Amino acid sequence: MNAHPAVHNGVGAVNPAAETRLGCRIQKRFAGQQNFAVDVAFEAAAGFTILFGASGAGKTTLLDCVAGLTRPDDGRIAIGDRAVFDSSSGVNLPVADRHVGYAFQNLALFPHMTAEQNVSYGLNHLRSDARRQRTTAMLQAFRIAHLSGRNVRDISGGERQRVALARTLVTDPQLLLLDEPLAALDSPTKSHIIDDLQQWNRTQGIPILYVTHSRDEVFALGESVIVLEAGRILRQGTPHEVMTAPLQETVAQLAGFENIFDAVVEAVSPDRGTMTCRLSGAGGSISIETPLVRGGVGTAFRVGIRAGDILLATALPRALSARNIIPGRIVSLDQRDVMISARVQCAVEMEVHLTLAARDSLQLEVGREVWLVIKTHSCHLMQRAT
Amino acid sequence: MAIDWQTFWLTLQLAFAVSVLLLLLGLPIAYWIAFSSWRWKFLVQAIVALPLVLPPTVLGFYVLVALGPRSPLGRWSISLTGHTLAFTFSGLVIGSVIYSLPFAVQPFAASFASVDRKLIAASATLGASSVRTFFRVIAPLSVPGLVTGAALSFAHTMGEFGVVLMVGGNIPGVTRTVSIDIYDRVQAADYAGANQTALALLILCFVLLMIVYGFHRKASVLNSVQ
Numbered sequence: 001m002n003a004h005p006a007v008h009n010g011v012g013a014v015n016p017a018a019e020t021r022l023g024c025r026i027q028k029r030f031a032g033q034q035n036f037a038v039d040v041a042f043e044a045a046a047g048f049t050i051l052f053g054a055s056g057a058g059k060t061t062l063l064d065c066v067a068g069l070t071r072p073d074d075g076r077i078a079i080g081d082r083a084v085f086d087s088s089s090g091v092n093l094p095v096a097d098r099h100v101g102y103a104f105q106n107l108a109l110f111p112h113m114t115a116e117q118n119v120s121y122g123l124n125h126l127r128s129d130a131r132r133q134r135t136t137a138m139l140q141a142f143r144i145a146h147l148s149g150r151n152v153r154d155i156s157g158g159e160r161q162r163v164a165l166a167r168t169l170v171t172d173p174q175l176l177l178l179d180e181p182l183a184a185l186d187s188p189t190k191s192h193i194i195d196d197l198q199q200w201n202r203t204q205g206i207p208i209l210y211v212t213h214s215r216d217e218v219f220a221l222g223e224s225v226i227v228l229e230a231g232r233i234l235r236q237g238t239p240h241e242v243m244t245a246p247l248q249e250t251v252a253q254l255a256g257f258e259n260i261f262d263a264v265v266e267a268v269s270p271d272r273g274t275m276t277c278r279l280s281g282a283g284g285s286i287s288i289e290t291p292l293v294r295g296g297v298g299t300a301f302r303v304g305i306r307a308g309d310i311l312l313a314t315a316l317p318r319a320l321s322a323r324n325i326i327p328g329r330i331v332s333l334d335q336r337d338v339m340i341s342a343r344v345q346c347a348v349e350m351e352v353h354l355t356l357a358a359r360d361s362l363q364l365e366v367g368r369e370v371w372l373v374i375k376t377h378s379c380h381l382m383q384r385a386t
Numbered sequence: 387m388a389i390d391w392q393t394f395w396l397t398l399q400l401a402f403a404v405s406v407l408l409l410l411l412g413l414p415i416a417y418w419i420a421f422s423s424w425r426w427k428f429l430v431q432a433i434v435a436l437p438l439v440l441p442p443t444v445l446g447f448y449v450l451v452a453l454g455p456r457s458p459l460g461r462w463s464i465s466l467t468g469h470t471l472a473f474t475f476s477g478l479v480i481g482s483v484i485y486s487l488p489f490a491v492q493p494f495a496a497s498f499a500s501v502d503r504k505l506i507a508a509s510a511t512l513g514a515s516s517v518r519t520f521f522r523v524i525a526p527l528s529v530p531g532l533v534t535g536a537a538l539s540f541a542h543t544m545g546e547f548g549v550v551l552m553v554g555g556n557i558p559g560v561t562r563t564v565s566i567d568i569y570d571r572v573q574a575a576d577y578a579g580a581n582q583t584a585l586a587l588l589i590l591c592f593v594l595l596m597i598v599y600g601f602h603r604k605a606s607v608l609n610s611v612q
Contacts, residue, residue, distance in 0.1 A: 069507050095510035102511040108504035112526050121522070122512030171512060 020080040020174050021045055022207040026065050027074040038062060038072075038231040044207040048198075048221045050239070051211045053228035059211045060105070062228070063177045066209070067102045068095040079174050079207075101173030103181040105211075107164040109152040115139070115163045116148035122171035134170060142166040142196060158189040165193065169200060176201075176208040183212075194221060218242075257304030257380065258351040265299045268292065274323070274376055279303055281348025289323040290379040304380040307353040311373035312342065314362050324374040330366050333359065340364075344372055389582050392559055393567040400475070400563060401543040404482045408490035408539045409532075411483065416494030416535075417520065438488045442548025449481040449553050473555045478563075481553040482546060486539040493538065497531020498524055530602055537598040541591050 025041040038058040051059045064070035066077055068084065071092060077085040079100070084093045109118050120135040139145040142162045147155050152163055161181060168176065182190045201208060210221060218225055222239040235242050263277040266287060273292045278285050290303060317325060328346025335341075340354040342364065350372060354364070364370075419431060437445055453471040454460045460470040471477035501524050509519040525532070547565040554561030556570065564587050571580035 067507075067511055069510075095507070096513045096515060098511075099513075100511060102508070104504050104508060106502075106504060108502065108508040110505060110508075110523060121509070121514070124514065124518065167512070 020206055022066070022175055022209070023076070023078040024062075024066060025075040026062065026072040026077065028061060028065060028070065028072045036231055038065070040226075040228070040231070040233050041075075042226055042233060042236060044209060044224065046205040046207055047201065047223045048208050048210050050218050050222040050225045051209055051228060052213065052218055052225055052242075053234075054213060056230075057228040058231040059228055060179055061231075063102065063179055063209060063211065066175070067100050067177055068093060068098050082174075099171070099174045101168040101171060101176045103164050103168045103176075103178045105179045105181065105183065107160055107181070109160060109164055109167070111151075111153055114149050114151055115144060115155065115159075118152055118163055119148075119167045119170055121167060138166045138170040141200070158185055158193070161185060161189075161193060162196075165197065172204075174206055176206055178208060178210045180211050180213075182217075183214075191220070258307035258353075259305040259310075260382075261303050261305075261348055262384075263290075263301045263303040263381070265295060265297050265301070268297060277301065277303060277379075277381075279348055283345060283349065284347035286326060286347045288326070288374065288379060289376045290381055291377055293381045300384060302382045302384050304382055305350070305374060305378055307341065307351040309374065309378035310350060310352045312344070312352050312354060312358070312362070312364075313371045313373060314364070314368065316371055317373055320373060322373045322375045324372075324376070324379070326372045326374070328370055328372055330364060330368045330370055333364060333366060344370060346372060388579070389586055390567055393562050393564050393583075394586070396475075396559065396561075397544055397563040397565075400478060400482060401540045403479050404486055404543040405490075405536045405540040407479065407483050408486060409536055412487065412490035412494050412535060412539075415487075416491045416498055417524075419491065419495040420498035434491050435488045437485050442485065442546070443552055445485055446481060446549040446552025449477075449484060449549065453477050453480065453553065472553060473557060473561060475554075475560055478550060478554040478561050481549045482543045485546060485549045486542045489538040489542045490535040493531045493535035494528070497528035497534075500531075501527045533601055534598055537594060541594050544587065544591060544594075 022044040024044070026038060028038040030036060036056075036058075038061050040058075040062060051062065053059055061070060065072045065085075072085060072087070074087045075085070076083060076087070079098070083089070083091050084098045084100075085091060110121065113121070116135055116139065119138055120131050123131040123134060126134065136145065136148075139148050142165060144159055144162045144166065147159055147163070152160055155163070164181060182193060185193070197208075210217075212218065219239045224237070225239050225242045226236045227234040227242055261279040261281055263279050265275055266278050267276040269275060270292060274289050275292050276287050277290050278287050288303070293301075295301070311322070316327075326346045328344040328350070330342055331345045331349070332343045333340055335356070338356060340356060340359045342352045342354060342359075344350050344352055352372065358364075415430075415434065419427065419434070450472055451457060452459055453463070455464060455470050460472075463469070463471050471480065505523055505527070506519055509523045510516075514522065545565060546563070547569065550561065550563050550566060551569075554563075554566075556562050556566050562570075564583060568580050568583050568587070571577070571583065
């Protein structure tokens with residue numbers, strides 16, 4: 001399949017396939033925000049670099065600085081050997097001169113234009129026949145040629161996403177910034193668009209900064225991942241290196257784990273991708289199976305388990321895929337809005353969330369003997385806060 | 387005495403000239419107000435809004451002084467044309483432009499400011515200059531505000547009285563506008579003529595505003611589709 005005909009051999013192509021790197025060192029504070037500042041330094045090679053982090057971690061600020069929409073207080077941003085910002089020599093290229101493609105989270109398609117007019121918008125420097133030719137080729141490459149005359153208000157979400165990408169890529173940017181451009185799409189549509197994007201970048205060889213907070217996308221796309229938290233780089237590496245490392249406890253607490261325990265690794269099974277950890281709480285300790293992370297026997301972690309991820313059974317469950325089946329006793333049942341929060345004593349005390357219907361059909365009450373069922377991957381390992 | 391159509395024609399000419407000038411003059415001022423981050427911007431905003439609260443006689447008085455033979459503008463006008471701009475149609479246009487400035491600038495600025503900043507950013511990342519961004523993105527998306535501003539300054543000029551009286555006086559065919567004509571007739575106890583003229587002005591202004599709000603309804607229906 002060659003869905004990408006001579007788009008990039010077109011007139012006015014700025015960038016042959018020579019590989020460019022992005023070098024980026026930025027410090028940016030915001031007036032009135034004492035405890036938030038972006039302070040990062042990294043390099044990105046051609047291909048996808050994923051920026052991963054919770055919302056408010058500074059991902060969009062970082063992209064805005066690179067694009068020139070926000071001025072960093074200090075630092076240097078270079079695309080290849082071209083400095084687009086350098087506080088020490090006073091360089092600060094205007095947005096329009098940076099040749100940085102930016103696909104926004106809300107797409108920012110021009111609502112008063114057709115798909116074709118949106119895509120050709122960035123080709124104003126070309127003669128009209130060359131402009132038309134490149135626009136048509138790009139619309140074809142992104143499989144939206146049939147929509148060219150339609151107003152962007154009247155096409156589907158996936159189609160708009162394609163128009164937004166085509167509009168950005170048609171200008172032959174030397175760097176591409178994608179701020180969760182696919183967040184609103186279902187997975188098949190998303191993976192088709194990502195395929196087209198990867199196909200396109202095979203001929204372009206430019207760095208692509210891709211913002212997401214989806215773990216799946218990190219593994220699907222990433223050659224390189226940068227984990228951001230509170231404006232700083234927490235970790236950088238391949239998806240496997242970064243994502244199997246234990247999270248910082250602060251991140252996990254923000255993510256809302258109702259159950260957090262001290263744990264020590266008892267045994268490691270690299271072949272199965274799991275390990276056994278001993279959890280200790282107020283009333284004793286239990287062993288559970290957790291996913292494998294770096295750190296050998298004896299390493300101390302914290303384990304986070306969401307109350308909603310725990311199943312509760314009134315008889316010993318059999319023939320289950322879940323590896324952790326823990327006997328215990330209900331010590332309290334509290335109704336919170338339309339949900340029941342149960343506390344179960346099983347050497348350690350765990351909080352479990354249930355529906356009202358589940359409480360009634362299982363006839364749960366304080367003192368009842370129950371079994372907790374926890375999947376291995378519902379146990380999240382975190383580094384202990386220092 | 388029937389309606390004096392000459393005053394209507396003069397008033398329409400004045401209102402048209404003022405609207406066109408305010409489009410030319412108001413757009414850059416409104417653009418600056420909408421997008422500047424200068425810390426003293428509020429001073430300029432206050433100056434632009436001043437004609438909203440100032441008695442027209444006060445404004446008219448200062449314009450008259452500014453156009454008079456002792457001001458630089460007056461002297462420049464005398465050296466050029468042999469007379470000052472006071473009590474001329476041009477003087478009337480100048481006074482009216484200042485008087486209607488907020489009626490044009492405020493709707494313009496409000497509609498510019500309501501354009502999604504991401505669209506402006508997207509235009510810049512696609513290599514467009516700020517001039518191109520203005521004409522291709524900001525202005526087309528601000529059409530309802532531009533129409534409102536132009537129509538309001540037109541209607542406001544149609545009905546203006548104090549500034550015209552101060553700056554233009556009451557010279558038939560040169561500076562006598564409809565509202566002055568009505569005042570004149572009332573002074574002369576010609577209530578029938580005043581009534582007819584007033585009614586005609588009322589209908590004209592009503593039709594104008596109806597067109598503007600009708601246009602707004604259409605535009606907002608279009609926008610809600612989005």
